[in-house]
Amino acid sequence: MVESPDHEAHLATLDDRQIELVLRAYRERYHDLAADRRIKYVQIFKNHGERAGASYSHPHSQIIGIPIVPLRILEEREGMRAHAEPREGECLFCEILRRELASGRRVVAENGVFVALEPYTARFPFETWLLPKVHARAFETLSDADRAALAAILKDVLGRMDRMLDDPSFNYYIHTAPVREPVGTFHWHLEITPRLTEIAGFERGTGFYINPIVPEDAAAILKGEIRWAAARPSAT
């Protein structure tokens, strides 16, 4: 999905109206794919920069309909189920939001509808999640008014990464409830993962991730409170 006619455009610097149009196109394409009974999940994602696997330099997103529910969604749903069961159905992500907003140490930005935060157990340096504050199962139910709030926080966070981290390669992807799933807990969100370190043999062998920057420092850097160079670790 082409995001702009301008080859040099970047979501961080497009005007708000243009980003809203990108998000509207996500939603419209989502509904079109979801109308196909064979499709069980719609993966919306973006690759920016060569290190993030972008095959084209022209700014674009990708939307793929999948005939099965992805492994990562099954894992997240299982984690949410295990959390909710002994807690009268409380949503795991609602609890994360409550605790993170109370602490503030890992919150990067916030508006009336969305929060951007560094997850407590971030796998990657400057991994950032955007979450709706009020529980919402699925991205595709996003209202027109809330779409403006999402465009604003997405532009804000990508702009911070662009400025503070010197235009890093990054991926983002939306995690939402599977298509036509009538029940089951989910809390949709968008995960941004800059590509500043390489996944190597330890990560591939174990499934564990070495992240040299604690999320509290990552949040402070993205908020402009400390400079990246001061926190930047040497190669290990």
Add this chain to the structure above:
Amino acid sequence: MVESPDHEAHLATLDDRQIELVLRAYRERYHDLAADRRIKYVQIFKNHGERAGASYSHPHSQIIGIPIVPLRILEEREGMRAHAEPREGECLFCEILRRELASGRRVVAENGVFVALEPYTARFPFETWLLPKVHARAFETLSDADRAALAAILKDVLGRMDRMLDDPSFNYYIHTAPVREPVGTFHWHLEITPRLTEIAGFERGTGFYINPIVPEDAAAILKGEIRWAAARPSAT
């Protein structure tokens, strides 16, 4: 763990005796780390080339003792348990070996003790596994005689990758039974993953891997039966 005093050395071109010494050092360091009661798993791995996350260009391996059993090992063990339960304890990897040796289409190399094969559902182009033919739970029980056979097949496969794929960056890592685990099925093996394509937003979002080369072609290319350029896909 430094593999050679020669800065330009590559496991694919070291002499057999030197590779055996590398494997002997793996085993000796393994036993030393495993003697520490806090260590639950010892991850032996190697990063070669910048794209594979190697921080130093001098040839080296890494051995890390971990105080918990890695996620990937738990997942493999769960898969093996689910396979064995309805089949009177048959080992999943022993069945894979039997079927792959009978078919031969994904086998890259073989000697009296080891097989090198492209897994049926390879995640990465030219992902190659080395497995002992006779069921063995743990790498660290490898005999001196079998170590020579492992050195020979490791050198053979890395040499094929070096020649056919033009010295690609790669990771390899050993999957073996957890330290001091008295029971539980495992069949140790070494996984080699060349770094020819990038993991991007689709893989991160879903946990599914896009692999543009079928394992049968990958095996034929590593055996020199067809040339890589003929099978090489364009960027997607």
